[in-house]
Amino acid sequence: MISKSQVKDIRSLSSVKGRQEQHRYLVEGDKLSREWLHQGKNICHVLATSSWLREQEALLQQHPETLIHEVTPDELARVSTQKTPHDALLVVALPDFQYALPQHEWCIALDRLQDPGNLGSILRIADWFGIGHVVCSPGCANFFNPKVIAAGMGAHLRVALHETSLEAFLAQCQMPVFAAALQGTPISQFPKQKAATLLIGNESTGIYPALLQRATHKVHIPGGGGAESLNAAVSAGILVAALFGGIR
Amino acid sequence: MISKSQVKDIRSLSSVKGRQEQHRYLVEGDKLSREWLHQGKNICHVLATSSWLREQEALLQQHPETLIHEVTPDELARVSTQKTPHDALLVVALPDFQYALPQHEWCIALDRLQDPGNLGSILRIADWFGIGHVVCSPGCANFFNPKVIAAGMGAHLRVALHETSLEAFLAQCQMPVFAAALQGTPISQFPKQKAATLLIGNESTGIYPALLQRATHKVHIPGGGGAESLNAAVSAGILVAALFGGIR
Structure with missing residues (x-):
């Protein structure tokens, strides 16, 4: 059972303003909730169905500081941002720690990337290849x-x-900066890099010209078909795989 | 000005049922509407603001069979499936022509791919690299x-x-079939292919086991980080770039 004011607080976490005011964010669904409980800290609330809470009892015992709320699927649907029903949802404190910016380590930098799905997919690319840092400009999705x-x-x-x-x-x-640009050099002409920054631009307008000038290399993915461009996350994946990953 | 029944008909094109009943589909936004008018046929209706219609006058004259409706931004917002406002929207007849399935030509095949954004991104990958065919199983997004x-x-x-x-x-x-599978051989071990099918599976469950058995090769993208997998469209892009594109 959750109160009306709790519903309001949780729903407001879907906006930047709500997250800033409460200094919290949402994690939704069974799989991600379990992953956060396994690895994450500062989990303020768990809202879940009784069967989910029973199944995860051992995991929840590792978080004695967390408030646990048994809710119905209807109550979950009321606070969720997603269309499909879920078993669980977490409210987590925003991290306070600021990491030092990478100077000599592989990094993906994003200039005003708008689409949340693209940003999430690019974080997943970094996570898959073991790239430790993603840097976003102001104006990116949050x-x-x-x-x-x-x-x-x-x-x-x-x-x-x-x-x-x-x-x-x-x-x-202090490392090479590879900017994805339609007028760049074919990516095949560059060897695998020990440390580099890959710079990806806005979905419609690409990389801001003043930033593009600061890149040490402009690269592109040779195509040959009719499309004007690739999706930003797909481009990032191919360029990371070529410059960092094990595809050659 | 559009009538209530036109609004209802257009809105129903966001569902499979509505598209089947009317044998039509929607194309939304300035850029895509212009592209369809440049290259497409069988455009039944154009709904657009007066300024957009004025700008595209020459293009619209190439479609004498098309019904043109001048509408306000509010009217467009009422029929659009998208959140951001648009200048134009087309209603286009579904294509009747069935192409022959590819036997010796590069092709991407999708097993129950659920996410419409992933499917669209994969079509864009095929279009970028000049891959002529995408084959979907029943149960894919439409x-x-x-x-x-x-x-x-x-x-x-x-x-x-x-x-x-x-x-x-x-x-x-009659060509090699490369299936994306987490337990596959690293993609770097395969040379560029003249003709092949790349098989990509469902976002959660991967490729149906009976299908996976029919693949001539199982491939994977070496990672090294903490993620369990890559997004399906990103994987498709990297595998196509490696097996077909010019990235090595």
């Missing part, structure tokens, strides 16, 4: 948007997330 | 779902779309 959490599939627990001016980041960056 | 149209970015105009049993497709297929 790391703690529920759709980013869903598409990230747990990447938030393992990848250091930075939001800062990309000019400032690139100024202190 | 090719003409408005979200698939939006994410496909015009791929529907250039890629042959097939919906059929993948068992039947693979039975007649």
Whole structure:
């Protein structure tokens, strides 16, 4: 059973404003809730059905500080941001810790990336390949948007997330910067990199010209078909696989 | 000005049932509407603001059979499936033509791929690399779902779309079949292919075991990080880039 004011508080976590005011964010669904309980800290509330709570009893005992609420599927549907029904939902404190910006380590930097699904998929790419840092410019989708959490599939627990001016980041960056640009050099002409930043731009307008000038290399993925471009997350995946991953 | 019954008809095109009954689908937004008018046929209706209609006058004259409706932004918002306002929306007849299934040509085959954004992104990958065919199993998201149209970015105009049993497709297929599977061989061990089918499975459960057995090769993308998997469209992009594209 949850109160009306609790419903209101949880629902407001789908907006940036609500998350800033409460300094909390949402994690939704069985799989992600279990992953956060396994690896995460600062879990304020668990809202879940009685059967889910029973199944996860041992896991929940590791979080004595967490408030646990047994709710009905209808109550969960009322606070969830998703269409399909869930067994569980967490309210988690936003992390306070600011990581140092990477200087010599592989990193993906995003210039005003708008789509939460793309941002989540790119965090998942970093997490898959073991890239430790993702840097977002102001104007990107928010790391703690529920759709980013869903598409990230747990990447938030393992990848250091930075939001800062990309000019400032690139100024202190001591590694090659590869910018994805339609007029770039084919990616096959570059060897695998020990440390580099991959810079991906806005879905419609690409990378801001002043930033693009600061890239040490402009790269593109040779196509040959009729499309004007690839999806931003797909491009990021192919470029990371070529410059960092084991596809060659 | 559009009537109530027109609003109802157009809104119902967001469902499979509505599209089947009317044998039509939606194309939304300025960019895609222009692309369809440039390359597409069988455009039944254009709904657009007066300024958009004025700008596209020459283009619209190439479609004398099309009914043109001048509407207000509010009227467009009422029929649109999207949140952000648009200048234009088309109602297009579903294609009747059935293409022959590819036997010796590059193809992406999808087993019960659920997410419309993923399906659209994969069509866009095929379109980018010039892969002529995408084959979907029954149970995939529908090719003409408005979200698939939006994410496909015009791929529907250039890629042959097939919906059929993948068992039947693979039975007649005379080329190597590469199945994306977490327990597969690293992709780097395979050379570029002249003709092949890349088989991608459902986002949660992967490829149906009986289908996986029919693949000539199981491949995976070496990772090294903490994520369990990559997004299906990102995986497809990396595997196509490695097996077909010019990234090595």
